[in-house]
Amino acid sequence: MEYVIEMLNIRKVFGNFVANDNITLQLKKGEIHALLGENGAGKSTLMNVLFGLYQPDGGEIRVKGKKVNIANPNVANDLGIGMVHQHFMLVDTFTVTENIILGSEPKKGGQIDIERAEKEVRELSERYGLAVDPKAKIADISVGMQQRVEILKTLYRGADILIFDEPTAVLTPQEIQELIQIMKALVREGKSIILITHKLKEIMEVCDRVTVIRRGKGIGTLNVSETNPNELAALMVGREVHFKTEKQPPKVGKPVLEIEDLVVKDSRGITAVDHLHLTVHAGEIVGIAGVDGNGQTELIEAITGLIKSESGSIRLNGKEIRNLTPRQITETGVGHIPQDRHKHGLVLDFPIGENMVLQTYYKEPYSKRGILNFKAIYDKARQLIQEFDVRTPDEYTKARALSGGNQQKAIIGREVDRDPDLLIAAQPTRGLDVGAIEFIHKRLIEQRDKGKAVLLVSFELDEIMNVSDRIAVIYEGKIVAIVDPKETTEQELGLLMAGSKRKEAGVSS
């Protein structure tokens, strides 16, 4: 069998941290090969080695049977290796063609031959069924289209081997289907693909073989036709994974959060939350289902005091907290796992330890009379890192250096540890792998079982259906229905979320 790429016993070490420990990956010509692993397992490191961004400390790389030394990405390009990055590297104000030719512009008499370039881009686009308009501006096209431009960029540079770094993380379900078709078209034309992912469904659907790595170690390579999601999940995480989180029936107590007639305007002054009513009781998880942009963000920011609301009432355990400061609200007993962990959740340039006391640094034992007690801070951090399985070299590492899943675990650890009466979780599992998702769901249910109220906002219906005890559907700033997850279907929820079906709702149950 001919391999186009062979990475044999690759080892990469950062300081004392072994990111890749003797990993072997062999890519056949014309196959889609998945690279599966949890966040922080070493997938990106391995691919950066292949792309020439990192130099391996051990092992060797062969391209079409020949041993190569990939000193930098230019060498990778020359070898026909192209990378479709997760975060697009595009100039917003340039056209599709301008972006594609950037760095290897065709010239005619000292000028860029834009017409020839456009023709070439159009041809490539048609050949692989990408349907990209070469003259469109990047700023004007959808995220899915921008990704295709990234694909075209690699093809234009003559790549035969394409690396896709978690390509579906930013796409809508429909765009994902289209991407899958594109990938199939690419392999039909003789390209070979490495797909970095932690989504099992995609692997089962599109890949031929899969290489699993766990905590920097290569676990093995399997034929997709001979495996199943459960086996893959177990290999990836190192234990059995339950997709459906087990939970007892809720023991619902008194109301903890009572929202009445709440009106919130967004940053442009448009009413985002429109006379909304919602009650969350002790011992239950209320999931807010809705299409992005129907007032979820504003609702949460108003409850937590990040933005001011216009009118209405928000009571926590009977105490009015509307338009108090974030600190007053935090001290009343609200924990908040924010939607955007980089913007709100963490100070990325602080050590992970200092991030663990972001809301409590001014209290004993973390400080006394204004002087910080670093021993107490880092003791706490160590405890939370252990308890919440945050994988980090140590507690002094900057939060920026951690993978997304581990950053999220750190935030959840911090919020849960304060033992708030109301825990608000906004998109708590976005971009995380199955192991981390399971872990986070368990923690949310644990809080519920301890008699706390949990408010979950998510755009993933699976998550809402799986975790919530009650589902509140939000549409245009109003709760349009409250349904029992056991008695509803995704179809019904979908219709409610689209606003096409209204139920009498809003009053607390």
Place this chain on the structure above:
Amino acid sequence: MNENRLTNILVPVFAVILGIIAGAIVMLVSGYDPIAGYSALLYGAFGDRYYIGETIRQVTPYILAGLAVAFAFRTGLFNIGVEGQLIVGWLAAVWVGVSFELPKVIHLPLAIVAAALAGALWGFIPGFLKARFRVHEVIVTIMMNYIALYVSNAVIRSVLSDQGFKSEKIHPSASLRSEFLQSLTDYSTLHYGIIISLIAAVVMWFLLEKTTTGYELRAVGFNQHASHYAGMNVNRNIILAMVISGAFAGIAGAMEGLGTFENVSVKAGFTGVGFDGIAVALLGGNNAFGIILAAILFGALKVGALEMPSAADVPTELVDIVIALIIFFVASSYLIRLVLTRFKKEGK
């Protein structure tokens, strides 16, 4: 982690070395002897007790100006107004120094506090405008420099003198001058200010690294959104950062007014100390200890340069060129970092 720290120390050191080499080339090209020039510079900075005294005296305001810039920078603000804050601090210190006659234990601290308050006020205004109206602090602080310069000149002319060019000499009870230090250094102008500036460096380090206030200031500097989320008052912290930064700069002015000159005179232009403070902070990596080292270098260059025209015929302008080259190489530290990592890799 340790490797990083090593790089952080090596980068400014290499920047200085490269600056000196580039300065030597400039001297060669202009037809001067770089070895004689640098020898004169070195002698003029550390050659005997008098020169050492003068160098330390020059280092004093540099440390404080560097601390002022660094403090703001660590909290995410760019304080270009250190020069103006220094000028009003100088004015306030001398004003208190000439207006009262008090026991030294009260008078001297009072004059220094007045300088700190004046600098703090000059920092508060841009801080407040930033916090309240999101006006960029760079613009406001630059303009505040001019206001400080001309307000100070007007006050000296019409209040502190009778249309003269300088104030009276301050009362000895407000002076930082020290006969002991002067006799130790062959009657240089060295004064007690160096002790104050070293204490200030410790204060800055302690405040930023060890207190809850410093924790908030650093958090706001790195990420305002997360600080807001965590319940910190972002606007209050922005103002506080500028106030503290301004206070450091004001004290730097007091060093000149109470120690070096013992008066304040009408200025045709800026002293330059506040602007050099930006370079000191940059070279010192915005770290209190690093700033002390960087201030020593700048003080030595500044004082040693005075010896270069007479001993080696090199014009003082060349020293300014060397200083500029050093700053250039620090600012392009990325390049040095790149070379260093390349070397490290090959060493492996």
